[in-house]
Amino acid sequence: MKALVCDEPGRLSLVDRQRPVRAEGEILVRIRHVGICGTDFHIFAGKHPFLDYPRVMGHELSGTVEDGGDSPLAAGTPVYVVPYLACGTCAACRKGLTNACMAIRVLGVHTDGGMAEYLSVPATNVIPAAGIDLRDAAMIEFLAIGAHGIARGQVSDGDRVLVTGSGPIGMSAALFAKARGAHVTVMDMREDRLAFARDTLGADAVLLAGPDAEAQAADLTGGNGFDVVVDATGAAPPIERGFGFLAHGARYVLLSVVKGTITFSDPEFHKREATLLASRNALPADFAEVVRQMQAGRIPTTALNTHRGALADAPALLPDWSRPEAGVVKAILDV
Known part of the structure; x- marks a missing residue:
């Protein structure tokens, strides 16, 4: 062969x-x-x-x-x-x-x-x-990774979700957050990827990952931050930056993994009573969810x-x- x-x-x-x-x-x-x-x-x-x-x-x-x-x-x-x-x-x-x-x-x-x-x-x-x-x-497999991350974040109808990084895994996370009824914002450095997320994937809003992103996110959320932040960037600096977008009581899901150490402000994390979640690979239920969404044409x-x-x-x-x-x-x- x-x-x-x-x-x-x-x-x-x-x-x-x-x-x-x-x-x-x-x-x-x-x-x-x-x-x-x-x-x-x-x-x-x-x-x-x-x-x-x-x-x-x-x-x-x-x-x-x-x-x-x-x-x-x-x-x-x-x-x-x-x-x-x-x-x-x-x-x-x-x-x-x-x-x-x-x-x-x-x-x-x-x-x-x-x-x-x-x-x-x-x-x-x-x-x-x-x-x-x-x-x-x-x-199916790469889509299941995004579906698993969204399940880990317990995304539900009406949640404000920020997906950072709009590569295939981030796109998958955006799709499955939308499937759960969330309001989805996608952030990336590439304008072409943001246009794809908005025009093809149905993202409700997009953010260019520039110096004004925090201020724009505050405008989008009424100053409250996002209920769920999902990182799919694969780099430590944007992962660390992502902590700053969390609402009080928010969940932060790390879909991407980096070789090395990430740090964050413990007082800021604690005062939000935020939850940090790793998301690795996918489970049979996630594969089944992808199949259901595919069969439904979504x-x-x-x-x-x-x-x-x-x-x-x-x-x-x-x-x-x-x-x-x-x-x-x-x-x-x-x-």
Whole structure:
């Protein structure tokens, strides 16, 4: 089979590999589409802290069942793949927090992923993509991350929500906050992303992340701040700045993670009686929520999927797509 390997930072190779053999309890999936994530770009650039090279990337996956073994999924069934391989026995897994498994392995990061023609994964990680186009199904995972963050923030009807960072994950958070009836403001440094959030995603307001953002936010909220702030910037300075947008009693959800330390004013945090929440990966309920919203036609999948290409062309495409001026929201490889 063909597989795309990141041999080392900055170097990709399309290689021939042995087709995987389905193990007991696994399903062999014929991969059809792979969404490209910021994680993949970080791996390509050599910026991912938890990765050994060479690595087959790819964790946003859809395909068809090639060999279902003893599972109820027949050959040819359209499916998507949950890429988090949890141990099932650690303290987190026993609590149902498989997204935070103490020994988690993520496809395409800790172990080889789906930028290949076939992949064999545990049957519990293969879910029927009922009534969803397979190309759209390759976007379920990144959307589930945003849905999980919004669930963590307990966003409800009428909440004033600020999403900082309007990359794909921030866009997902905005979509699922809107789905819960929130009034959503999106803040970013890029005016093109803000226009997309407003015109395509239905954001109620947008803020340019300039020196006047705090004053403008005060105008938007009557000086009260936001009930929920969701960070999807992936950088420490905007995460720290985000504390200043919190209303009294607010929740602050960190969707992005940074390597290092973040600091904030404890007196300001305490006087607001604010809540700080980490949000990691997604749970089965979040994937199911994405599927429901897709089936209801509430996710603008065509607009989100801005770039497409073939797996065979990926060594040339990925370096180009990684440039900000390429304007990628979500790129998908067809396998």
